[in-house]
Amino acid sequence: MFGLFFFILFTPGVSEFLCTSPDLEMSYTFCDSTAHAFMFNLTPCSTMNRPVWKAALSWIPRSDITFLKVVFNVWYEGARALHWKEVVCSGADDEYVECSTLKGETIATEFDIKGARITFPKGHYNIILQGFSDDSENNVVICLNFTMIVKQDSF
Secondary structure, three states, X not given: OOOOEOOEOOOOOOOEEEEEEXXXXXXXXXXXXXXXXXXXXEEOOOOOOOOEEEEEEEEEOOOOOOOEEEEEEEEEXXXXXXXXXXXXXXXXXXXXXXXXXXXXXXXXXXXXEEOOOOOOOOEEEEEEEEEEOOOOXXXXXXXXXXXXXXXXXXX
């Protein structure tokens, strides 16, 4: 079953329903009260037997992206399941062309998410994705709070 979830410039603080399928439901809110020009889609809307998901991202940042640190936290049934940090843009010899994006320019990119490495047991997940413009994690560029409900075990 193929699905698609999509969001762009919704009212801040309001939960937006993204995707539903027989095995998955997803929704999100922004962590702050400011509206964002942001779009993300993922196909398919399923956790079952997916070695790769196709993702597309479009975002107009409110500040220059010369340094970007991403922090990804996942909670499963209220317990922390994953904490991951990565400096994506350092300002020198950056791998990604998006690292030189200026305030107001559009970042548009597509990428794969390798799902074969991840088995999602049935349950409730909270996923916080934060982007910071400094290494000390004081200046938030973007913050998203996803809710993911896996309706059935994949094994």
